[in-house]
Amino acid sequence: MSSLALQKQAEFCSTPLVSSVQTPKQTKRWSCPSPPHYKLNVDAEIMEAGGRIGLGGIVRDHMGEVLATFCFSVQSSYKPEMILRA
Numbered sequence: 001m002s003s004l005a006l007q008k009q010a011e012f013c014s015t016p017l018v019s020s021v022q023t024p025k026q027t028k029r030w031s032c033p034s035p036p037h038y039k040l041n042v043d044a045e046i047m048e049a050g051g052r053i054g055l056g057g058i059v060r061d062h063m064g065e066v067l068a069t070f071c072f073s074v075q076s077s078y079k080p081e082m083i084l085r086a
Contacts, residue, residue, distance in 0.1 A: 035062040051076050 033039040042057035056071035 030064075032060070032062050032064050037062060038067065046076075047073070 030041070038059055038061055040057055040059050042055065044056075045054040047054060052073045053076045054071070054073040057069065058066060059068040060066055
């Protein structure tokens with residue numbers, strides 16, 4: 001992994017997440033896609049400190065093998081309340 005990628009990952013992982021938004025706790029199990037398909041799972045977080053949005057994802061095949069992952073953050077001018085109301 002490049003030093004820039006490591007720096008961005010450290011920045012992303014150390015930024016506090018918005019704590020005022022609460023989602024119900026649900027237990028869901030991941031299921032493999034049927035062959036020959038792939039499954040892309042993504043997630044996003046709004047980081048109040050610094051006005052950043054973090055994005056990440058993972059791609060798996062029908063055997064559950066990880067084929068690709070990504071995570072990055074982008075600068076945003078949106079406030080969490082604006083995004084939730086959109």
